[in-house]
């Protein structure tokens with residue numbers, strides 16, 4: 531019997547490694563390019579497409595997929611803000627995702643970014659490689675006794691809270707659905723902005739959270755506050771952030787995601803002129819650290835992502851109930 535085919539977009543070597551390890555039942559056709567209207571036709575003959583965070587699964591893409599009789603979109607990620615779920619529903623295409631693969635991967639990277647930013651570890655690393663052992667300009671602050679403001683206390687937010695507790699930090703949080711978490715006090719967003727030494731974003735990108743960190747929010751923050759975003763780029767109005775950094779109204783920012791990351795992140799752009807002036811200015815600031823949407827990138831997470839994505843397709847084909855369906 532012929533194997534069902536999956537058109538796998540935006541495929542990277544680490545994706546292939548883990549999907550090939552666990553796949554026995556399907557023919558996976560890997561494409562380097564992102565899924566978007568221009569190349570959606572590559573899915574011809576496939577019952578499923580497998581997509582990632584920056585694929586453009588808008589109405590146009592879904593229209594093409596629907597004409598090609600694709601039946602299911604297998605997202606190998608948790609967020610689905612890049613998918614027109616309404617349109618998929620209208621066309622009878624199911625959207626399945628991986629809601630939980632390793633909150634530890636993202637939370638640990640978040641703390642890694644904070645330590646690197648606060649203690650200026652990347653700057654120190656670059657200096658010592660050049661035998662510059664000066665400490666000037668490398669002063670940080672103790673995390674112990676400081677206040678961490680956590681926005682979104684779901685799976686990742688809670689692991690991050692546990693890590694902050696280990697550092698002896700006081701935790702305040704904002705979430706429209708507060709939970710009962712030991713040692714955490716929920717406050718208004720405004721109070722969180724005013725009181726936090728570190729502000730960490732762990733909520734999804736929605737209409738309500740879009741540009742949650744805007745000029746108004748930035749003006750409420752402490753002068754030495756550090757902002758860390760490992761969720762989605764559009765939670766922050768990046769131009770407003772750049773202005774706040776220029777005017778020294780906040781202490782620094784660590785960004786694993788960027789609102790214009792599509793087409794830039796996950797790729798080696800070192801051989802071309804990057805014309806995005808906002809990111810060009812950000813990377814040049816000594817108090818900004820950018821990583822390329824890598825918070826998820828651990829062996830455990832990649833292994834879980836591959837297994838759960840394949841199981842989602844198994845369940846779809848078997849007509850089982852779809853626990854990971856985006857509704």
Ligand code: NAD
Nearest residue numbers: 609682683684685686687705707732733734760761825826
């Ligand atoms: P989750 O669904 O477990 O938790 C999200 C929390 O955000 C929930 O408690 C929810 O009530 C809260 N929330 C919803 N609207 C909010 C609002 N307006 N203000 C404040 N909080 C709000 O999700 P999770 O697994 O913890 O993931 C959080 C986010 O992390 C995802 O949405 C995704 O964007 C991002 N993420 C990033 C990476 C990465 O590699 N950088 C990897 C995985 C997930």
